[in-house]
Amino acid sequence: MNNELEKRPESSVFSTPKSFEEAQRVAKMLSESTLVPKEYQKNVSNTMIALEMANRTGSSPIMVMQNMNVIHGKPSWSSSFIIAALNSCGRFERIKFVYFGTEGTQGWGCFATSKDKSDGSDMKGPKITMKMAIDEGWVNKAGSKWKTMPELMLSYRAAAFFGRLHAPDILQGMHSVEENVDIKNHEVPNAVQEMNEEIPDAVVVDEENEEMI
Numbered sequence: 001m002n003n004e005l006e007k008r009p010e011s012s013v014f015s016t017p018k019s020f021e022e023a024q025r026v027a028k029m030l031s032e033s034t035l036v037p038k039e040y041q042k043n044v045s046n047t048m049i050a051l052e053m054a055n056r057t058g059s060s061p062i063m064v065m066q067n068m069n070v071i072h073g074k075p076s077w078s079s080s081f082i083i084a085a086l087n088s089c090g091r092f093e094r095i096k097f098v099y100f101g102t103e104g105t106q107g108w109g110c111f112a113t114s115k116d117k118s119d120g121s122d123m124k125g126p127k128i129t130m131k132m133a134i135d136e137g138w139v140n141k142a143g144s145k146w147k148t149m150p151e152l153m154l155s156y157r158a159a160a161f162f163g164r165l166h167a168p169d170i171l172q173g174m175h176s177v178e179e180n181v182d183i184k185n186h187e188v189p190n191a192v193q194e195m196n197e198e199i200p201d202a203v204v205v206d207e208e209n210e211e212m213i
Helices: 017-031 044-057 061-067 079-088 130-135 150-166 177-183
Strands: 068-071 074-077 096-100 109-115 122-124 202-204
Touching: 017 044, 017 061, 044 061, 061 068, 061 079, 068 177, 074 079, 074 177, 079 150, 096 150, 109 130, 109 150, 122 150, 130 150, 150 177
Parallel strands: 096 202
Antiparallel strands: 068 074, 096 109, 109 122
């Protein structure tokens, strides 16, 4: 495994008085910027938490602040951040999305797949189907994108499930924004409304035996 690619924090920003004071100074400077999301502007406390999450995940503080939203009081990652974090962690080959079933039916679904760089073994995430989305009540939530962008939502949910199964330390136990939006009848935040609508890399599969073509 490439140690240079696997970034891990040496300590928490809250671990010692010195690290806490240094983080406070950085947080104050960042919170004064108008380029960070409004949740962090003039809010040193929120910015400190973002610095801690950046430290734990080995990510840029700016990237964390741009991609961490609070839904129902819970910090949540944007799905595009989850995909980017998995692709850049150095453990796996680039995540691919396999679609199966017939589009427009409840059997239509998706799962995320990759290979472990340490031993070349195949890695597969749980399958997500439209039937699951309907049964869980995700489709009919106010402002839900499951009706208008089902392919994107399938891939986003597949990435989140793959991450929690194979790299829970990268996600730090946090769900995606879309997952927490689906938990309750919650208005979709503007950040989600404006998300990148480009479909991630996909692989076509045979609908009957689900083998890759």
